[in-house]
Amino acid sequence: MLAPSRFRPATTGPPSPRATALRWGLATLWIVDAGLQLQPSMFTRSFSGNVLYNAALMYQPAWLEHLLYNAASLEAQHLKALTVAIAVIELCLGVGLLLPATRRPALTASIGWALMVWIFGQGLGFMATGTALVEFGAPGSAFLYLVLAALLWRYFGPRPRPGMEIWLQTRLRVFWSGFWMVGALLHIPVRYPPGALLAYNIQTAAQLQPQALSLLDYHLARFAYARGAGLSLTLAVFEIGLAAAIWAPQLRRTSLVLGIGATVGFWVFGQALGGVLSGVSPDLNSAPVILLLGSVLLFPRSLDRQQHRRPSDTPMAATLPGAEQLTDSRAAQTARADDN
Secondary structure, three states: OHHHHHOOHHHHOOOOHHHHHHHHHHHHHHHHHHHHHOOHHHHOHHHHHHHHHHHHHOOOOHHHHHHHHHHHHHHHHOHHHHHHHHHHHHHHHHHHHHOHHHHHHHHHHHHHHHHHHHHHHOHHHHOOOOOOOHHHOOOOHHHHHHHHHHHHHHHOOOOOOOOHHHHHHHHHHHHHHHHHHHHHHOOOOOOOOHHHHHHHHHHHHHOOOOHHHHHHHHHHHHHHHHOHHHHHHHHHHHHHHHHHHOOOOOOHHHHHHHHHHHHHHHHHHHOHHHHHHHOOOOOOOOHHHHHHHHHHHHOOHHHHHHHHHOHHHOHHHHOOOOHHHHHHHHHHHHHHHHHO
8 A cells, every 4th residue: 555655756746847947048048038029229220141052052951041031020020029039939938938827838848939930040059050069159059959858848747746857867968968968069161161150159159249359369269279189179179078978976066066167168269158248149058958967967856856855745754654764765865966
């Protein structure tokens, strides 16, 4: 008789702090993006010329260029109405994620909307152009939103199941490792020399920077052009190390700390803080998603243990003999999952 109830606490408690932090983080990103859509410059030709057509025309293959050009032309014709509509959609997604009753429908909608933004708004994150690098925003913020929303959609299933916390931890490590491995692979010189590729991306970021950072970026571009091969190889090796170290318990924290620090640097110098100071940026770029992912993997272990030790999380704790030992066992299981 006790066997079925033995597993009840593992499936009926509230979501872990890790999952809650990710959900709130994704909601915040959608709400911020909605606010950025309402910048005055977003209703002018400056946005349609600098953002929409750039995504459609900058080094895209012919088949994708044609698709994106038609989409950009349509949006340019109805710019004000579509800009307001996009802001409303993203605001609804963010608010929906904050409310427990609507979080799963909001996650479903987030997956679909992020896919549309990634294709038509970000041009597949320029991944088909041969110029994409993770230091400068690849594979695109919308794609990272999509992956995060898909993981949370699975986690917040209609029926709670045991082991989902360990499942989420593992998938988040795969997310982290995969992102940095993609970053390393993008440094393989397929179409352009490493120096020219780095210099081009840095100069593109400089156009969205305030004057002081813009001058620094132009100096960095000259340095990267002159020493492109060595710098590109160094970045690739560093990113492979981040991708591999997350799987070694002794190196996991090092991977996360170094990755978070590098992402902050990339966001400032390579992504121009998402271009928010330019007035025509529709999002914060990809770095905030990686910062959220790294922070969630780095910090909430103590919160997980506190949650598992609270008797209020398990209604059986007050009535089942030995429930206190069972709760401690769950805390130990989570600790072992963090270590492994």
